[in-house]
Amino acid sequence: MSKTMKQLHSTVTQDGKLQLTVATVDKPEPSDDEVLIRIEASPINPSDLGSFFGPADMSTATATGTSDNPMLVADVPEHLMPTAAARVDKPVPLGIEGAGIVESAGSSAAAQSLIGKTVALMGGAMYSEYRVAKADQCLVMPNGITPVEAASSFVNPLTALGMVETMRMEGHAALVHTAAASNLGQMLNKLCINEGIDIVNIVRHKHHVALLTSLGAGYVCDSTLATFNADLVEALMATNASLAFDAIGGGNLAGEILSAMEIAQARSGAAVGAYGSTIHKQVYIYGGLDRSPTQIGRAFGMAWGVGGWLMPTFMEKIGLEAAAKLRKKVAAEIKTTFASVYSNEISLIEALDLDSISAFGKKATGDKYLICPQK
Amino acid sequence: MSKTMKQLHSTVTQDGKLQLTVATVDKPEPSDDEVLIRIEASPINPSDLGSFFGPADMSTATATGTSDNPMLVADVPEHLMPTAAARVDKPVPLGIEGAGIVESAGSSAAAQSLIGKTVALMGGAMYSEYRVAKADQCLVMPNGITPVEAASSFVNPLTALGMVETMRMEGHAALVHTAAASNLGQMLNKLCINEGIDIVNIVRHKHHVALLTSLGAGYVCDSTLATFNADLVEALMATNASLAFDAIGGGNLAGEILSAMEIAQARSGAAVGAYGSTIHKQVYIYGGLDRSPTQIGRAFGMAWGVGGWLMPTFMEKIGLEAAAKLRKKVAAEIKTTFASVYSNEISLIEALDLDSISAFGKKATGDKYLICPQK
Numbered sequence: 001m002s003k004t005m006k007q008l009h010s011t012v013t014q015d016g017k018l019q020l021t022v023a024t025v026d027k028p029e030p031s032d033d034e035v036l037i038r039i040e041a042s043p044i045n046p047s048d049l050g051s052f053f054g055p056a057d058m059s060t061a062t063a064t065g066t067s068d069n070p071m072l073v074a075d076v077p078e079h080l081m082p083t084a085a086a087r088v089d090k091p092v093p094l095g096i097e098g099a100g101i102v103e104s105a106g107s108s109a110a111a112q113s114l115i116g117k118t119v120a121l122m123g124g125a126m127y128s129e130y131r132v133a134k135a136d137q138c139l140v141m142p143n144g145i146t147p148v149e150a151a152s153s154f155v156n157p158l159t160a161l162g163m164v165e166t167m168r169m170e171g172h173a174a175l176v177h178t179a180a181a182s183n184l185g186q187m188l189n190k191l192c193i194n195e196g197i198d199i200v201n202i203v204r205h206k207h208h209v210a211l212l213t214s215l216g217a218g219y220v221c222d223s224t225l226a227t228f229n230a231d232l233v234e235a236l237m238a239t240n241a242s243l244a245f246d247a248i249g250g251g252n253l254a255g256e257i258l259s260a261m262e263i264a265q266a267r268s269g270a271a272v273g274a275y276g277s278t279i280h281k282q283v284y285i286y287g288g289l290d291r292s293p294t295q296i297g298r299a300f301g302m303a304w305g306v307g308g309w310l311m312p313t314f315m316e317k318i319g320l321e322a323a324a325k326l327r328k329k330v331a332a333e334i335k336t337t338f339a340s341v342y343s344n345e346i347s348l349i350e351a352l353d354l355d356s357i358s359a360f361g362k363k364a365t366g367d368k369y370l371i372c373p374q375k
Numbered sequence: 376m377s378k379t380m381k382q383l384h385s386t387v388t389q390d391g392k393l394q395l396t397v398a399t400v401d402k403p404e405p406s407d408d409e410v411l412i413r414i415e416a417s418p419i420n421p422s423d424l425g426s427f428f429g430p431a432d433m434s435t436a437t438a439t440g441t442s443d444n445p446m447l448v449a450d451v452p453e454h455l456m457p458t459a460a461a462r463v464d465k466p467v468p469l470g471i472e473g474a475g476i477v478e479s480a481g482s483s484a485a486a487q488s489l490i491g492k493t494v495a496l497m498g499g500a501m502y503s504e505y506r507v508a509k510a511d512q513c514l515v516m517p518n519g520i521t522p523v524e525a526a527s528s529f530v531n532p533l534t535a536l537g538m539v540e541t542m543r544m545e546g547h548a549a550l551v552h553t554a555a556a557s558n559l560g561q562m563l564n565k566l567c568i569n570e571g572i573d574i575v576n577i578v579r580h581k582h583h584v585a586l587l588t589s590l591g592a593g594y595v596c597d598s599t600l601a602t603f604n605a606d607l608v609e610a611l612m613a614t615n616a617s618l619a620f621d622a623i624g625g626g627n628l629a630g631e632i633l634s635a636m637e638i639a640q641a642r643s644g645a646a647v648g649a650y651g652s653t654i655h656k657q658v659y660i661y662g663g664l665d666r667s668p669t670q671i672g673r674a675f676g677m678a679w680g681v682g683g684w685l686m687p688t689f690m691e692k693i694g695l696e697a698a699a700k701l702r703k704k705v706a707a708e709i710k711t712t713f714a715s716v717y718s719n720e721i722s723l724i725e726a727l728d729l730d731s732i733s734a735f736g737k738k739a740t741g742d743k744y745l746i747c748p749q750k
Contacts, residue, residue, distance in 0.1 A: 050649060086647075249673060272461075274425055275685055282682075285673070294671040296681070298624060298663065305682030306671070307657075310650055313678065 003027055006348050006373065008127035009091040010052055012076060012084040018056035020072040020357075021065075022348050023091060028132040032106040035114050035135055041151035042098025042126040043340065044351075044360045044369040046182075046247075046287060051092055055080035063354055070352045095126030095371065099141070099150035103130070111135040118145050120153035120331075127348060129373045139327050141334065148345070150334055151370060152183075155311070157330040157338040158323075159286070160188040162314040163245050164197060165326070169318075170282065174198035176236070176244035176257055179289055180220070181208035183340060183368050184247075189217045190337050198239035200232070202253070223253070229260060236264035244283045245309065250290030254283040254306050255297045262300035276301015284309035343367040347375035378402055381723050381748065383502035384466040385427055387451060387459045393431035395447040395732075396440075397723050398466060403507040407481040410489050410510055416526035417473025417501040418715065419726075419735045419744040421557075421622075421662060426467055430455035438729055445727045470501030470746065474516070474525035478505070486510040493520050495528035495706075502723060504748045514702055516709065523720070525709055526745060527558075530686070532705040532713040533698075534661070535563040537689040538620050539572060540701070544693075545657065549573035551611070551619035551632055554664060555595070556583035558715060558743050559622075564592045565712050573614035575607070577628070598628070604635060611639035619658045620684065625665030629658040629681050630672040637675035651676015659684035718742040722750035 005027040011019045030036045044052075056074040065071035076084065099120040105111035119138035125131060141150045167175050175192065177185055180201035192199040193216050200219040201212050209220045219235040221228060235241075242265070244257045258281050265277040281300065286309045296306060315323040330338050344367075346356060351371050360369045380402040386394045405411045419427075431449040440446035451459065474495040480486035494513035500506060516525045542550055550567065552560055555576035567574040568591050575594040576587050584595045594610040596603060610616075617640070619632045633656050640652040656675065661684045671681060690698040705713050719742075721731060726746050735744045 252668075255668065275683075278688060286677075288673065291673075293627075293630065294669075294673060296669040296671070298660070298666075298669060298683075302661075302683030302685045303688065305680055307680030307682070308650075308673075308677030310677045313653060 005129040007125065007129070008094045008348055008351060008371070010054060010094055011089065011091045012054050012056070012081075012087050014089055016076045016078060016081060018054055018074045018076055020052075020352050021091075022070065022352065027130050030104060030106045030111065030132045033108045033111055033135055034132045035102045035105040035111050035119070035138060037100040037119060037121060037131045037133060037138070038103045039098050039100035039126060039128055039131055039373050040147035041100070041345075042095045042371045042373065043152045043155075043342070044371065045096060045152075045155045046289075047155060048094060048096055049360075052094055054087065055083050058357065061354060061357060063352075068349070070349055072352050072354070072357065093125035093128065095128070096124060097122040097152065097154040098126035098131075098371075099147040099153065100131070101147060102138070105135070108135065114138060114140065117141070118147055118150055120150040122154035127351065127371050127373060129348075139331055141331055145334055148342075148370065148372075149339070152340040152368075153327075153330050153334060153338070156184045156187050156340065157334075158315065158326060159184055159311045160191050160338075161326045161329065162311045163188060164191060164195065165318065165322075166284070166309070166314060167197070167243050170243065172241065172243035172282070174200070174239035174241035174243075176200045176202065176241050177247075178202045178244065178253060178257075179204075179247035179287070181205070181211050182247065186212070186215060187338060187340075189215050194337055198241065200235040200239055200241050202232070202257075229256065232257070232260040233264050233267070236260055237268055240268070242279060242281050246283055246285045247287035248290045249285045249288040249294060250292035252295050252297070254285065254294055255299075257283055258300045258304050258306075259297065272301075276303065278303050280304070282306075286310065340368060342370040345370045345372050345375070347371070348373050350375075380504040382500065382504070383469045383723055383726060383746070385429060385469055386464065386466045387429050387431070387456075387462050389464055391451045391453060391456060393429055393449045393451055395427075395727050396466075397445065397727065400503075402505050405479060405481045405486065405507045408483045408486055408510055409507045410477045410480040410486050410494070410513060412475040412494060412496060412506045412508060412513070413478045414473050414475040414501060414503055414506055414748050415522035416475070416720075417470045417746045417748065418527045418530075418717070419746065420471060420527075420530045421664075422530060423469060423471055424735075427469055429462065430458050433732065436729060436732060438727075443724070445724055447727050447729070447732065468500035468503065470503070471499060472497040472527065472529045473501035473506075473746075474522040474528065475506070476522060477513070480510070483510065489513060489515065492516070493522055493525055495525040497529035502726065502746050502748060504723075514706055516706055520709055523717075523745065523747075524714070527715040527743075528702075528705050528709060528713070531559045531562050531715065532709075533690065533701060534559055534686045535566050535713075536701045536704065537686050538563060539566060539570065540693065540697075541659070541684070541689060542572070542618050545618065547616065547618035547657070549575070549614035549616035549618075551575040551577065551616050552622075553577045553619065553628060553632075554579075554622040554662070556580070556586050557622065561587070561590060562713060562715075564590050568592075569712055573616065575610040575614055575616050577607070577632075604631065607632070607635040608639050608642070611635055612643050615643070617654055617656050621658055621660045622662035623665045624660045624663040624669060625667035627670050627672070629660065629669055630674075632658055633675045633679050633681075634672065647676075651678065653678050655680070657681075661685065715743060717745040720745045720747050720750070722746070723748050725750075
């Protein structure tokens, strides 16, 4: 058995370069309560791209190295080097989540019981041929589920579930979601339809309206239309939504959503005093597709909030037991509610192809790449 | 005894004018559980100005009427008329809070027991010679307190107390306050010093630094200095403040405070992952000295929030008993912690003087006007 394995690394060097390589590293060995997973599928999520590219300007990327041992090099703008201070000259293994087959295990009964099973894992360094993990960190899939089917069991499913749980915990009746044609957005619609929750989808393309409508979405507003604000108010009045999750972050959208909520509340008969409606309106920003400042016009009284939202922080907040319940729901519905579709399945070496890099660097296209390290 | 009384009114007319008048209205009579207060002092708070001026452009104000019966008229810009729809042609009585002497009372024992006492009241229409109120809504002052001393017993004192309670309830160690040389800001410093709470004051003038320092404030940062960001980070590291109350609202300040908090947390050894420090940072906007959009640069991870904060909403949230406890504290400390100083004491008629209007329209100068309806 080989004592080494391949693993995707991203390194920011002292001299202002980003290097992407397929490194050869020692194959790990499981200790008593650990298993060794042969990783077969690991998605490239938008949340992977921060570690992947760091602050590099990927338009400067060039391919060096050989076809067996490729390397991509890109420039890091000098003024952004301080933001990468913590990782300079330290190779960063990539890949937040993925799935594979347990190939061997430590001596504990829990670890031994997983041999041969398909398990999913979140924890980094998943763009690797192998990964050790504590047995109790593995999400064990039902029989018959393949690693490709289980690859995206955490980031999108738990984010969608976390959004719905947040809505319930904070007492809102329905949800708004932006960039809603994303993989996550499609999943969130399936989940909301299953659970009888109204969701107002905001998209930026006509064909995204068609896509979500074909999935059964009841409310889809196209922010590029002149009627957008009126459409949004109407959808908010119909659903009574006072909570939004925004993947975009920058620009006016968060403020526009809050304004539309205020108007919808007033038209729906909420008490409106000198400081506007007293029904709390909330936008959680969970992504940064637009890195520019969030601009909030504040034409909506005083009962409002905008803030960051992160799935792992939310899971920590609800506690181990509640989080475990959500993970079990994901495993049970991995082929239905939480199924992911991939536009490309690529090897570790193909992930460093210049065309791939520029394609999966385009966030929120709805395309999703899957890295298959055994390919 | 006169059957009528004087009362300050603000009216937006159908034809796009704002009219300010001293109206003559019926003097009210108390029912069984009510008292009749002869109002002797009522402050002009920044929160009064919204009702006072509506959406009018006060630079267009002209004086009409007579010296005994003055009227001020100003133009309301046409595009702002919809924001005043609810008040068109309806005279709005002004004055959120004030104090006076109970002159007569209804038959109930509770009402009768207040005759002759100095009481403070919050509830609108306080720029009047008289006001009826339920006996149980009156905040009864200790013996020897004058109506002038009791005039500002609600808005600023309960806002300062609400900020400190919010800090405690949401688990923060210390506070940041902007426009901190205001009457409220000075009061908040006195309260924090009494309670051993660190507060970081942000001001925009050198003489405000001197003013707050003379009151014993430990941390005052002047946002007009080139060293402001560094000064703020240092103060945040010293105090561990992760909550700010912002009276300004517009512009970059809220985002700058969050950035400085993030830097302070990282330098103080907080765990900083891919999404920044996980310690929640919060800015509550409670005023709108700058009406321009709030611009948030989001260079501070994902554990952050910005939102509206209103004292009455907070008091409702903590419940009657807790709110009553805070009001009792105000009455007990009205000559010390919660004492207010006024730059001018004016009559109802003098309140419609063009010079007065333009002076108390300048918010956050630290000046505070007191209307004395019996003058």
